[in-house]
Amino acid sequence: MEDSAKMEDLKNKVDECETSAPVPDLPSNFIQDIINEDLKNGKNDGRVHTRFPPEPNGYLHIGHAKSICLNFGIAAKYGGLCNLRFDDTNPSKEDTEYVESIMEDVRWLGFDWDDRLFYASSYYEQLYQYAVDLIKAGKAYVCELTPQQIKEYRGTLTEPGKESPYRNRSVEENLDLFARMRAGEFPDGSMTLRAKIDMSSPNINMRDPVLYRIMRVHHHRTGDEWCIYPMYDYAHPISDALEGITHSICTLEFEDHRPLYNWVIENLDLPSKPRQIEFARLNMTHTVMSKRKLLDLVKRNIVSGWDDPRMPTISGLRRRGYTPESIRAFCEKIGVAKANSTVEIALLEHCLREDLNARAPRVMAVLNPLKVVIDNYPDDLVEEFEAEINPEKPEMGTRKVPFSKVIYIEQDDFTENPPKGYFRLAPGREIRLKHAYYITCQSVVKDEKTGEILEVHCTYDPESRGGWTQDGRKVKGTSHWVSAAHAIPAEVRLYDHLFLDEYPGEDATVNPNSVVYLTHCMVEPSLAAAKPGDRFQFLRQGYFCVDPDSTDKRLVFNRTVGLKDSWAKKS
Secondary structure, eight states: OHHHHHHHHHHHHHHTTOOOOOOOOOOOOHHHHHHHHHHHTTGGGGOOEEEEOOOSSSOOBHHHHHHHHHHHHHHHHTTOEEEEEEOOOOTTSOOHHHHHHHHHHHHHTTOOOTTOEEEGGGGHHHHHHHHHHHHHTTOEEEEOOOHHHHHHHHOOSSSOOOOOTTTTOOHHHHHHHHHHHHHTOSOTTSOEEEEOOOTTOSSGGGSSOEEEEEOOOOBTTTBTSOSEEEOHHHHHHHHHHHTTOSEEEEEGGGGGGHHHHHHHHHTSOOSOOOEEEEEOOOEETTOOOOHHHHHHHHHTTSSSSTTOTTSOBHHHHHHHTOOHHHHHHHHHHHOOOSSOOEEOHHHHHHHHHHHHHHHOOEEOEESSEEEEEETTSOTTOOEEEEEESOTTOGGGOEEEEEEOSEEEEEGGGBOSSOOTTOOSBOBTOEEEETTSOEEEEEEEEEOTTTOOEEEEEEEEEGGGTTTOOTTOOOOOOEEOOEETTTOEEEEEEEEOOSBSSSSOOTTOOBOTTSEEEEEEEEEOGGGGGOOTTOEEEETTTEEEEEOTTOOSSOEEEEEEEOSOOHHHHHO
16 A cells, blocks of 8 residues: 555656646747748738648657647747648548547647637538539539549640540539539549649649549548548648638648649638648658558558557557657757658657656666575565655655565676676675665576576675765676565566668568567566556666556556667767
8 A cells, every 4th residue: 555655646746747738939940930921911810820630541640740749839839729620531541530549649749729620521511512613613624534544634744634525514514413423323433523724734733633533432420421522632721711721831742732722722712811831741760651551560460559659650659658748849859841851760769768857757677587685684674775766856755665685686787707897796796786785796596407597696785775885895886676575577568669771661671679578577566556658767777658558467568768868979
C-alpha cells in the first residue's frame, strides 16, 4: 500500500507538468509574412481562420503533427480560429476508426477545435448544387471516356491534351446526365463530370480535371445515400469557402493544384475566398511518411498495428512514450520552409530527451540480472535508502529504495577479465552501488557444465553508506541495482529504428533488431503501481514507459529513447 500511495503521489506530481498546448512563440516564416500582409491590407476583415483537414484513411503520423501544430499554432498566434475537418470524399479507403483516432491524436497533442468539427460529406448536397451551377455556366460537362482514355487524352508535360468528344454537349444534356448519374442509372466508372478549362494548359491539373465519379461504395457517414462522389480538388476549396477559411495551408505536393483550387473559388458564387499556401512537408531519416506504405506494414504484419511503438504514427509515438510537449517542441525547432528537406530523427529524439529529463522520475531497473550475494551483510537486515525522484526538480521529493543481502546488478556491470578502461565490478575490484554502499568482489559461482556465471559474491563496507567514506577513497565505477527480495519481475521491449536505411525507399530494409524482448528484467518496488503511459528514466539505461500490454500481474515497459544524445553533440 505504501508503494502504491507513493507512486500515485509521484504520478500526480508528474501530471502537474502535463499541460495543454500554449500559444506558440512561432519563429517568423513566409506563411506569417503572407498573413501579416493580408492583415495590413485589410483582407478577410482582419480574420485569421485556418483548418486541419485530414482524410480519414489511416492514422496520423509525425508529418501530420507538423501540420497540426502549424495550423492550430497560427490561429492561436493571431487570435483566430482553427477547424478540424475530415475530407471524407473517398469512402473506399475511409473508416470511422480513423476518424476517432485522428480526434484522439489532435487532442493528445494539446489542441482543441471546440465546436468546429466538420466533414466534407456534410456538404455533399451543396457540392452537387455547385456542380450544377458549373454545368449551367458551361464550365462542366459529363464525359464518357474511360479512366484510361482520360489519361491518354490528357497529354504529357511536353504535348497538349486532346478534347473529349463529349466536351461540347449542351447544358441541357449535361444536366440530365448528371442528374441520372446521381440517381444511379449508370454503372461505376462509366461517366464522370469534368471541368471545362483548357486541354492545352501547361499545368496538366487544369486539363479538364474530373470533378465527380460514379462509385458505389458505402460511406462511413452517409451510408448508401450517394453513388457519385466529388474529387478532393473540387470539394476542398468549396469546403474551405463554406467554413470561412482565410488561409488554406497545405503541403508542397499541392502547389501544382493551386490553379485548380483558385479556378473553383473564382468560378462559383461562394461565401468567402480562401487563399491556398503551401509549405514543405516533413521528411525524416529512418522513417516513411506515406500512409500507403504504413498501411502495407500493418497488413503484412511487419508491425503489430498502427500504434506499434516503431511506427511514426502519433499513436505509435504515444505508446512508445513520447510526450506531446516534445513533439510540439520538435515541430517548432524544424520551422516552416518552402523547399523539401529531410530532418534527422536524432533531433526528434533530442527534443524528447530534453522534455523527459525535466519530468521523468528516476528509478532503478536491471534488464539483464546478475545475482550478487553480499556475504558480510546480515541475513535478516533490510535497509531503506532515500533516493531523489528527479534531480532536475527537487520539489518532486524522494523515494525509498529497499536494500538487502542479495541484489541484482546488470550482467554487463561485471567481468572476470576487465579490459583497460573498465571501471565496473571485477574480481578484487570495488564499486559503488547507487545510493547504497561500496562493494568488493570476492568470488564467483559458475555452472559446472556451461561455465556461465550464476552469482557473484562480494563484501560491503558498512562505513560507505550513502556512497562515500570518510577516508575519501576514490571509486570510479557505479552500478544501479535492485534488492532481490523486493524486486518486481518485468518485461522490457527495446525499440530501435524500423528501417536500417537512412533514407528508406520502396525497397527499404526492415531492421531485424527493431525490437528486442527482455523477459527476465527486475525493477524496483516503487514501480508496482505504475500504469500504462507512465514514463520513467531507468538509471543508466534510458527513458521507458509502461505499455498497455501491462497487467496487474506483469509490467511491460517500452524503451522510449536511450540516454545518449547524438544530436546534442552535433549542435
